[in-house]
Amino acid sequence: xxxxxxxxxxxxxxxxxxxxxxxxxxxxxxxxxxxxxxxxxxxxxxxxxxxxxxxxxxxxxxxxxxxxxxxxxxxxxxxxxxxxxxxxxxxxxxxxxxxxxxxxxxxxxxxxxxxxxxxxxxxxxxxxxxxxxxxxxxxxxxxxxxxxxxxxxxxxxxxxxxxxxxxxxxxxxxxxxxxxxxxxxxxxxxxxxxxxxxxxxxxxxxxxxxxxxxxxxxxxxxxxxxxxxxxxxxxxxxxxxxxxxxxxxxxxxxxxxxxxxxxxxxxxxxxxxxxxxxxxxxxxxxxxxxxxxxxxxxxxxxxxxxxxxxxxxxxxxxxxxxxxxxxxxxxxxxxxxxxxxxxxxxxxxxxxxxxxxxxxxxxxxxxxxxxxxxxxxxxxxxxxxxxxxxxxxxxxxxxxxxxxxxxxxxxxx
Amino acid sequence: xxxxxxxxxxxxxxxxxxxxxxxxxxxxxxxxxxxxxxxxxxxxxxxxxxxxxxxxxxxxxxxxxxxxxxxxxxxxxxxxxxxxxxxxxxxxxxxxxxxxxxxxxxxxxxxxxxxxxxxxxxxxxxxxxxxxxxxxxxxxxxxxxxxxxxxxxxxxxxxxxxxxxxxxxxxxxxxxxxxxxxxxxxxxxxxxxxxxxxxxxxxxxxxxxxxxxxxxxxxxxxxxxxxxxxxxxxxxxxxxxxxxxxxxxxxxxxxxxxxxxxxxxxxxxxxxxxxxxxxxxxxxxxxxxxxxxxxxxxxxxxxxxxxxxxxxxxxxxxxxxxxxxxxxxxxxxxxxxxxxxxxxxxxxxxxxxxxxxxxxxxxxxxxxxxxxxxxxxxxxxxxxxxxxxxxxxxxxxxxxxxxxxxxxxxxxxxxxxxxxxxxxxxxxxxxxxxxxxxxxxxxxxxxxxxxxxxxxxxxxxxxxxxxxxxxxxxxxxxxxxxxxxxxxxxxxxxxxxxxxxxxxxxxxxxxxxxxxxxxxxxxxxxxxxxxxxxxxxxxxxxxxxxxxxxxxxxxxxxxxxxxxxxxxxxxxxxxxx
Numbered sequence: 001x002x003x004x005x006x007x008x009x010x011x012x013x014x015x016x017x018x019x020x021x022x023x024x025x026x027x028x029x030x031x032x033x034x035x036x037x038x039x040x041x042x043x044x045x046x047x048x049x050x051x052x053x054x055x056x057x058x059x060x061x062x063x064x065x066x067x068x069x070x071x072x073x074x075x076x077x078x079x080x081x082x083x084x085x086x087x088x089x090x091x092x093x094x095x096x097x098x099x100x101x102x103x104x105x106x107x108x109x110x111x112x113x114x115x116x117x118x119x120x121x122x123x124x125x126x127x128x129x130x131x132x133x134x135x136x137x138x139x140x141x142x143x144x145x146x147x148x149x150x151x152x153x154x155x156x157x158x159x160x161x162x163x164x165x166x167x168x169x170x171x172x173x174x175x176x177x178x179x180x181x182x183x184x185x186x187x188x189x190x191x192x193x194x195x196x197x198x199x200x201x202x203x204x205x206x207x208x209x210x211x212x213x214x215x216x217x218x219x220x221x222x223x224x225x226x227x228x229x230x231x232x233x234x235x236x237x238x239x240x241x242x243x244x245x246x247x248x249x250x251x252x253x254x255x256x257x258x259x260x261x262x263x264x265x266x267x268x269x270x271x272x273x274x275x276x277x278x279x280x281x282x283x284x285x286x287x288x289x290x291x292x293x294x295x296x297x298x299x300x301x302x303x304x305x306x307x308x309x310x311x312x313x314x315x316x317x318x319x320x321x322x323x324x325x326x327x328x329x330x331x332x333x334x335x336x337x338x339x340x341x342x343x344x345x346x347x348x349x350x351x352x353x354x355x356x357x358x359x360x361x362x363x364x365x366x367x368x369x370x371x372x373x374x375x376x377x378x379x380x381x382x383x384x385x386x387x388x389x390x391x392x393x394x395x396x397x398x399x400x401x402x403x404x405x406x407x408x409x410x411x412x413x
Numbered sequence: 414x415x416x417x418x419x420x421x422x423x424x425x426x427x428x429x430x431x432x433x434x435x436x437x438x439x440x441x442x443x444x445x446x447x448x449x450x451x452x453x454x455x456x457x458x459x460x461x462x463x464x465x466x467x468x469x470x471x472x473x474x475x476x477x478x479x480x481x482x483x484x485x486x487x488x489x490x491x492x493x494x495x496x497x498x499x500x501x502x503x504x505x506x507x508x509x510x511x512x513x514x515x516x517x518x519x520x521x522x523x524x525x526x527x528x529x530x531x532x533x534x535x536x537x538x539x540x541x542x543x544x545x546x547x548x549x550x551x552x553x554x555x556x557x558x559x560x561x562x563x564x565x566x567x568x569x570x571x572x573x574x575x576x577x578x579x580x581x582x583x584x585x586x587x588x589x590x591x592x593x594x595x596x597x598x599x600x601x602x603x604x605x606x607x608x609x610x611x612x613x614x615x616x617x618x619x620x621x622x623x624x625x626x627x628x629x630x631x632x633x634x635x636x637x638x639x640x641x642x643x644x645x646x647x648x649x650x651x652x653x654x655x656x657x658x659x660x661x662x663x664x665x666x667x668x669x670x671x672x673x674x675x676x677x678x679x680x681x682x683x684x685x686x687x688x689x690x691x692x693x694x695x696x697x698x699x700x701x702x703x704x705x706x707x708x709x710x711x712x713x714x715x716x717x718x719x720x721x722x723x724x725x726x727x728x729x730x731x732x733x734x735x736x737x738x739x740x741x742x743x744x745x746x747x748x749x750x751x752x753x754x755x756x757x758x759x760x761x762x763x764x765x766x767x768x769x770x771x772x773x774x775x776x777x778x779x780x781x782x783x784x785x786x787x788x789x790x791x792x793x794x795x796x797x798x799x800x801x802x803x804x805x806x807x808x809x810x811x812x813x814x815x816x817x818x819x820x821x822x823x824x825x826x827x828x829x830x831x832x833x834x835x836x837x838x839x840x841x842x843x844x845x846x847x848x849x850x851x852x853x854x855x856x857x858x859x860x861x862x863x864x865x866x867x868x869x870x871x872x873x874x875x876x877x878x879x880x881x882x883x884x885x886x887x888x889x890x891x892x893x894x895x896x897x898x899x900x901x902x903x904x905x906x907x908x909x910x911x912x913x914x915x916x917x918x919x920x921x922x923x924x925x926x927x928x929x930x931x932x933x934x935x936x937x938x939x940x941x942x943x944x945x946x947x948x949x950x951x952x953x954x955x956x957x958x959x960x961x962x963x964x965x966x967x968x969x970x971x972x973x974x975x976x977x978x979x980x981x982x983x984x985x986x987x988x989x990x
Contacts, residue, residue, distance in 0.1 A: 029540075030535065030536075031529075031534065031535035031536035031537075031538075031540065031612075032612075033948075037611055037612070040611050041538040041539075041607050041608075041610075041611045041612070044606070044607045044610055044611060045538065045539060045603060045604075045607045048603045048606060048607065048637055049603060051637060051638070052599055052603070052637055052638075052640070052641040053641070055638060055639075055641040055642055056641035056642075056644055056645050057645070058641075058642065058645075059642055059645035059646055059649065059675055060645060060649070062675075063649070063660050063671065066668070066671060067660070148652075148656045148657065148658045148659070149657055149658055149659030149665040149666075150656050150657020150658065150659070150665065151656065151657070340659075340665065341659065341665050341666040342666070344659060344665065345658075345659045345660075345665065345666055345667075348652075348656070348658035348659050348660060348665075349658075349660070351656075351658075352649065352652060352658060352660075356645075356648075
């Protein structure tokens with residue numbers, strides 16, 4: 001691999017006579033005839049990969065469209081809980097990282113090795129800030145119980161339950177501890193990586209290995225950026241803690257207001273939330289029941305049993321709610337919005353989409369670190385910059401997906 | 414025509430036999446030289462072994478299913494747990510066959526070996542990615558085995574919700590396996606698209622590609638476009654089971670029919686991932702063994718692409734009874750019929766190719782003829798299921814089972830076997846026993862029809878699929894089917910024995926044993942590890958006029974009229990400058 005190191009002199013010399021040299025440079029894989037063929041293959045490959053990525057996300061966008069169409073009020077109401085400021089900052093951070101990434105591609109083409117390393121480090125730092133802010137957002141919501149439908153337990157009357165209260169909700173003490181202190185759990189892996197990189201830096205300085213020092217130095221800054229992002233998130237999240245966005249406030253008041261009249265739809269028994277029964281279903285069931293009295297028809301009997309069990313479990317609220325007045329935010333939304341099956345569904349989709357996006361950010365970080373080390377080794381030059389270009393395209397796509405996620409999740413009220 | 418002898422005064426072109434250092438099978442030794450190989454041919458051979466093992470495993474499961482159905486009350490499993498056992502049996506049979514065998518069989522095993530050689534290239538565009546997809550396939554297989562030895566799997570290969578979110582069997586392990594196999598499939602498809610786009614040799618325009626490459630290209634498009642949707646669907650299903658996200662689970666206001674839409678958006682195009690490469694193989698086999706130019710080349714090529722694209726618009730026909738709106742079902746039904754047009758174009762072109770050809774009834778040709786017969790039945794019975802009224806009656810009966818087995822087994826498996834027999838001399842450099850090969854194709858053909866023709870009758874008489882027991886009136890048809898399955902098993906075993914026998918006792922294969930004109934037959938059998946010194950200049954892949962039978966050496970050779978080179982001499986008139 002180290003043979004790929006380019007000699008800057010021959011690099012400049014070959015610059016003028018593209019495509020006419022029949023030598024097989026070290027960076028050219030044996031099965032390609034020309035560097036152009038190699039570059040074109042890689043480029044087509046990465047574009048196809050991006051197509052698969054778009055389709056991968058498409059499933060979740062379709063799910064979003066279906067369920068938002070079914071209950072727009074739920075989406076608008078639940079979206080109040082997302083911190084627009086943090087979302088906007090993350091959008092800005094990612095946009096800026098796209099700029100530095102594009103700049104990095106340019107640097108690799110012009111052979112400015114130092115600047116390339118710097119630009120890659122800047123891109124990496126931005127991605128770390130993004131993850132830091134995301135960690136704040138996630139942990140804050142987990143503590144409040146704004147979780148996917150299965151575990152959703154947000155209670156407007158008590159938005160910040162203690163671990164003891166969590167245990168009364170049916171969580172094990174371990175899970176309750178995790179939910180209460182999730183920020184520390186999210187930061188721990190990054191802290192370990194930071195310590196590792198710092199140790200590597202010190203070791204490389206002590207050993208006098210210049211290459212390793214040159215790699216570890218920018219990576220230390222990159223790891224520190226995560227905690228920069230966390231700090232930024234803490235300040236902004238606590239700044240809005242008193243008001244806590246419109247959501248917390250109104251939701252809280254709403255909760256208090258109704259709590260006195262004992263009508264608050266608690267999370268635990270939201271199965272009781274009124275469900276408009278479908279007449280068709282009822283009549284169909286009665287016919288089936290009559291048919292099932294034939295004792296030989298075991299299949300139909302178990303079918304009827306299953307239908308009855310399902311009817312007793314399901315709230316039936318898949319059907320569109322009566323109220324279409326969702327203009328006024330969460331305080332105006334109907335009482336049964338803040339339940340597992342309604343707001344919980346919104347947060348399911350929120351976590352799926354942002355979670356898969358965050359996994360892509362992590363993947364991007366992995367390949368960017370690989371590029372950074374290769375850039376310190378000065379692998380790239382005007383005739384061989386494919387990998388930087390391909391990773392750049394991938395990074396722009398990850399950025400672009402966030403550009404869609406931000407308005408669809410944060411800005412719908 | 415190619416059946417004559419070599420005309421006097423012509424030059425014979427034949428690469429001869431490879432040396433041990435050149436032969437890709439022997440040029441480096443040791444298990445590690447295989448495990449870390451980047452050579453597409455070795456990866457293809459490893460895939461061939463892998464998918465064959467998966468097929469053997471799932472085939473044994475199929476025989477167990479049929480054995481159980483010998484008696485109305487079930488012969489194999491008795492007692493309270495019998496139904497559960499049966500459910501796990503057919504689920505694993507389906508899931509392993511679909512995800513581990515049929516989808517990777519032709520594209521990954523034969524495609525990996527053939528695509529670069531047919532292109533005169535040294536390798537696929539991304540050799541490391543290629544090896545990675547093989548190991549992803551292995552990882553997926555391990556997950557399936559884990560599901561088997563865990564608590565089993567009883568959802569059917571489709572993992573339909575809400576059952577898959579409530580059953581206590583290893584749904585997560587199996588879906589994880591399918592998810593990983595999906596990525597294996599995506600990377601293979603991506604690799605082939607890039608390879609075919611950027612690495613074609615000089616002279617090979619799009620319309621001078623062998624039709625197998627067209628079919629592979631169309632398949633790869635589907636793999637790249639459809640598989641990611643399956644990936645996210647399975648990921649959401651795993652999230653549904655672990656976190657209860659409520660997208661598919663009705664207990665949390667989810668919609669199970671959404672799952673079916675998501676699933677079939679992949680899995681219907683996946684049906685064409687299974688059958689399109691088979692079309693490619695048959696197109697090549699029919700032309701080569703009829704020694705006649707393929708009829709309607711462009712129509713076959715375009716119809717592959719048309720099937721690939723139309724295949725994305727018809728997924729709803731799996732869900733006619735799932736509660737879609739009547740309007741939607743009508744649209745999906747109409748779109749379904751359009752797919753039959755390009756499929757029929759192909760069948761007519763194959764028949765027209767054979768017409769007045771000089772057909773050699775070699776083993777691959779026997780399989781190709783069986784394919785046309787069986788695929789036509791499979792395709793035509795599909796129309797009954799695409800028609801709304803008849804589908805209401807036939808949905809979830811044995812008619813469906815018989816239909817897709819005619820396409821998947823009678824189509825894909827038979828074409829796969831034909832392809833393996835056709836390219837076996839190229840892959841391993843050995844000729845197999847022709848008599849044994851033909852015998853196996855005959856047994857497979859009879860055994861297959863005996864297995865699945867009765868199932869059409871069973872289905873139209875109302876026998877539902879996936880039942881462990883049945884009314885005694887269906888007994889003789891079920892027994893017929895079981896005997897057929899055993900015969901089919903014997904046929905497949907014969908084919909395996911014939912092929913394995915050739916490895917040890919077979920004659921060395923000449924470079925071009927069938928008289929084909931595509932590039933892979935212009936290098937030695939087996940090819941050298943570098944395939945071609947430099948990319949050969951290519952002409953028409955279906956021009957057999959220059960290929961003659963050399964009866965002395967029992968091989969086909971490319972013959973060119975002897976040309977005298979112009980002697981080097983000074984031009985008579987000096988140029989004026």
